[in-house]
Amino acid sequence: MATNEEKLIQISKNDLPLACPLEEFDDWDGHPRVYLQVDAKRTICPYCGTTYEVTDFDE
Numbered sequence: 001m002a003t004n005e006e007k008l009i010q011i012s013k014n015d016l017p018l019a020c021p022l023e024e025f026d027d028w029d030g031h032p033r034v035y036l037q038v039d040a041k042r043t044i045c046p047y048c049g050t051t052y053e054v055t056d057f058d059e
Contacts, residue, residue, distance in 0.1 A: 007050045013059075018052055020045040 018036045021027060031047040041057040
């Protein structure tokens with residue numbers, strides 16, 4: 001498993017709906033799971049500050 005030290009995770013439209021934290025990271029139990037609304041290329045989790053970037057947002 002990986003840890004999210006950079007606080008930037010790239011995802012694609014196929015990963016939506018987006019819930020933070022993601023289970024594939026060691027800190028997946030760092031805060032309650034929240035579903036994030038994705039209205040732009042980048043979305044920030046209000047709990048942990050992780051930035052999620054949708055790589056194919058404009059497609």
